[in-house]
Amino acid sequence: MAVIQIQDVEKIYKGKVHALRGVSIDVMDGEIFGLLGPNGAGKSTLVKILMTVIHASKVSGTLLEKPIGDRKTLEYVGYLPEHHRFPYYLTGKQVLHHYGALSKVSRNDRDSRAYSLLERLGLSGWEDKKVNTYSKGMLQRLGIAQALMNDPKLLILDEPTDGVDPVGRREIRDLLAELREEGRAIFLNSHLLSELEMVCDRVAIMVKGQVTLQGTIDSLTKDSKRYELNIEGTLPEWAKEQCDEINENLLIVHGDDPQKIQPIIDRLRSDHCTILSVRPVRENLEDLFMRAVDYTDTPGAVK
Amino acid sequence: MMQFKALLLDAYRQLSAAKLFWLTIGLSTLVVLLYGSIGFDKNGVTLFYGLWDVESKELNAGSPWARGLYIGIYSSFLVNIWLAWIATVLALISTCSIFPEFVHSGSIELTISKPIGRLKLFFSKYLVSLLFVVLQVTIFCIGIFLCVGFRVGDWNPMIFSAIPIVTIFFSYLFSVCVFVGMLSRSGITALLVTGVFWMGLWSVQTAESIMNNFITRYKVDIEHFEEGLIKSEAALAIIEEKSPDDSRIEGRRTRIANFRTDIEESKEALAKLDGWHGPISWILTISPKTSQTIGLLDRWLSDPDGFDIGAIMNGDMEAFYEDIEDMEEIDSTTRGARERETMRRMREDYETRSLWYVLGTSLLFEGFVLGLASCYFCRKDF
Numbered sequence: 001m002a003v004i005q006i007q008d009v010e011k012i013y014k015g016k017v018h019a020l021r022g023v024s025i026d027v028m029d030g031e032i033f034g035l036l037g038p039n040g041a042g043k044s045t046l047v048k049i050l051m052t053v054i055h056a057s058k059v060s061g062t063l064l065e066k067p068i069g070d071r072k073t074l075e076y077v078g079y080l081p082e083h084h085r086f087p088y089y090l091t092g093k094q095v096l097h098h099y100g101a102l103s104k105v106s107r108n109d110r111d112s113r114a115y116s117l118l119e120r121l122g123l124s125g126w127e128d129k130k131v132n133t134y135s136k137g138m139l140q141r142l143g144i145a146q147a148l149m150n151d152p153k154l155l156i157l158d159e160p161t162d163g164v165d166p167v168g169r170r171e172i173r174d175l176l177a178e179l180r181e182e183g184r185a186i187f188l189n190s191h192l193l194s195e196l197e198m199v200c201d202r203v204a205i206m207v208k209g210q211v212t213l214q215g216t217i218d219s220l221t222k223d224s225k226r227y228e229l230n231i232e233g234t235l236p237e238w239a240k241e242q243c244d245e246i247n248e249n250l251l252i253v254h255g256d257d258p259q260k261i262q263p264i265i266d267r268l269r270s271d272h273c274t275i276l277s278v279r280p281v282r283e284n285l286e287d288l289f290m291r292a293v294d295y296t297d298t299p300g301a302v303k
Numbered sequence: 304m305m306q307f308k309a310l311l312l313d314a315y316r317q318l319s320a321a322k323l324f325w326l327t328i329g330l331s332t333l334v335v336l337l338y339g340s341i342g343f344d345k346n347g348v349t350l351f352y353g354l355w356d357v358e359s360k361e362l363n364a365g366s367p368w369a370r371g372l373y374i375g376i377y378s379s380f381l382v383n384i385w386l387a388w389i390a391t392v393l394a395l396i397s398t399c400s401i402f403p404e405f406v407h408s409g410s411i412e413l414t415i416s417k418p419i420g421r422l423k424l425f426f427s428k429y430l431v432s433l434l435f436v437v438l439q440v441t442i443f444c445i446g447i448f449l450c451v452g453f454r455v456g457d458w459n460p461m462i463f464s465a466i467p468i469v470t471i472f473f474s475y476l477f478s479v480c481v482f483v484g485m486l487s488r489s490g491i492t493a494l495l496v497t498g499v500f501w502m503g504l505w506s507v508q509t510a511e512s513i514m515n516n517f518i519t520r521y522k523v524d525i526e527h528f529e530e531g532l533i534k535s536e537a538a539l540a541i542i543e544e545k546s547p548d549d550s551r552i553e554g555r556r557t558r559i560a561n562f563r564t565d566i567e568e569s570k571e572a573l574a575k576l577d578g579w580h581g582p583i584s585w586i587l588t589i590s591p592k593t594s595q596t597i598g599l600l601d602r603w604l605s606d607p608d609g610f611d612i613g614a615i616m617n618g619d620m621e622a623f624y625e626d627i628e629d630m631e632e633i634d635s636t637t638r639g640a641r642e643r644e645t646m647r648r649m650r651e652d653y654e655t656r657s658l659w660y661v662l663g664t665s666l667l668f669e670g671f672v673l674g675l676a677s678c679y680f681c682r683k684d685f
Binding site: 051052053054079083085106 | 306309312316320411412414415419
């Protein structure tokens with residue numbers, strides 16, 4: 001089942017800024033979906049449209065099988081906005097109760113969930129302290145706890161690891177994996193490519209208000225798979241014909257079939273070449289991202 | 304309802320976290336304590352809990368004037384000066400940043416992404432933001448109620464009518480504060496614009512009141528002059544009939560001519576004033592009537608048998624003297640009589656203005672401003 005299914009989302013701001021230009025995305029139940037893109041690509045705008053914070057100029061599709069903009073659906077969606085600010089006069093527990101009540105969570109459920117979430121997010125002992133005494137990382141974790149107060153089917157997190165230290169990031173990653181195991185769908189919006197690569201089942205890359213790539217990381221990097229053979233000394237003449245690319249002492253063979261390189265290895269050995277290493281190589285998310293984003297242009301939305 | 308309760312609780316926490324809230328509560332308590340320090344015994348008035356005695360034959364324990372004075376101090380001074388000015392300014396300072404904070408980037412996304420409609424959210428937030436004034440005035444009224452009860456034995460529940468009256472009065476200004484705060488996202492800007500708006504309202508109301516005073520005075524003058532003219536003409540006719548050579552005839556004719564001139568001049572002045580008064584009355588009709596709203600309390604609390612301090616402050620000495628003859632001894636001149644009549648009519652005019660005129664039209668204005676603000680809030684991309 002698709003928890004998010006949107007087609008041709010358009011957003012043109014008053015200043016004629018074309019923030020989204022026909023975005024279509026599908027997010028399936030029980031998966032972690034990552035949305036990547038440079039600053040100004042329109043990622044947050046898309047998330048805000050899903051959460052009714054921004055009105056789309058044009059939108060069709062569903063959120064949890066209900067039309068986008070349906071308020072009642074938001075009872076089952078947890079959301080952590082980027083750069084969120086909690087009221088300074090509230091304690092951690094009060095924050096969870098307040099936003100839980102706004103999400104129509106009953107008093108009993110709020111009581112039980114608040115403590116378990118604070119514990120789960122590593123904020124035990126801080127529940128009665130005012131949020132203005134929290135560190136950035138703690139506020140981020142409290143934000144995630146807030147998003148989980150209504151026991152959501154879909155969790156939308158905008159830069160959830162922003163300001164969180166490496167240990168905290170790992171904890172959040174583990175938490176996201178646990179939440180996926182529980183059957184929740186997670187929509188992640190982040191700049192941190194390595195983070196996303198570790199947890200996302202599928203990703204979409206947005207550039208200038210358009211989705212340029214979408215799919216599993218495996219499928220998106222399939223064409224980039226190759227073997228690299230590092231040779232010592234002079235390369236034999238025949239290597240140019242047998243290999244797809246040669247870069248100094250590096251022989252590159254495209255594809256992910258290991259049988260393809262066996263004859264090359266045999267021939268190198270018979271020619272008494274010293275093979276320093278044989279390495280299967282695959283494009284990582286960062287390479288994919290850099291390929292998708294043309295940095296020769298100015299990043300940002302289209303005017 | 305759960306969401307409204309959450310917003311209400313949040314508003315209370317926000318207020319209780321503000322030092323100004325407690326400062327205002329403290330000042331209100333001080334005002335109530337000062338008010339309570341005024342008492343009456345059989346010899347007269349006691350001040351500062353008996354530290355200072357003022358002997359009086361009229362104002363003493365059990366006298367209806369004592370009751371009138373005591374309630375009059377509340378309705379004419381404490382409400383008009385403390386609640387309607389000082390406490391309102393403090394309330395505006397305390398609450399001006401509520402909506403700018405509410406729509407601040409990072410906060411608003413958390414709230415409007417919840418399953419609550421924007422319109423419901425806006426009006427719920429607006430209503431709970433009035434909590435500051437409701438709490439302040441309620442605490443103040445409880446104190447005043449106890450003071451009046453213990454001091455003059457009048458357990459008057461109408462004292463609590465200040466709660467809705469002052470809250471409604473504050474809401475006229477707060478609606479503007481909310482609208483500007485939403486547009487500018489700045490509490491200071493909202494406060495300044497609201498202050499200017501309040502001064503504007505005060506100016507319009509004062510101008511209307513002054514013009515109304517002149518118009519009423521000219522009307523009274525014309526009536527008196529016409530009455531004088533009729534009497535003088537009748538007297539002249541009698542004199543002329545009895546003795547055509549009477550030396551008083553010339554004097555009477557001069558007086559009649561003077562009356563006619565005065566009537567003409569008054570009518571001319573009245574016509575000029577009417578030309579100005581019309582537009583100002585229109586502006587007043589469509590704008591919030593802050594003074595008249597607060598004046599409702601004085602109207603509802605005034606004691607027909609007692610000492611009406613509000614009326615005395617307005618120059619109506621009739622309120623102080625039970626016997627009209629006493630009054631005439633003090634104020635027996637024709638000008639004095641005309642002024643007294645002017646004040647009486649003006650007071651009657653304001654007191655007979657309907658609740659619809661005072662509250663209805665003011666609330667319509669507030670509704671219009673809130674309509675604009677809510678429309679902006681519902682359509683805005685945050």
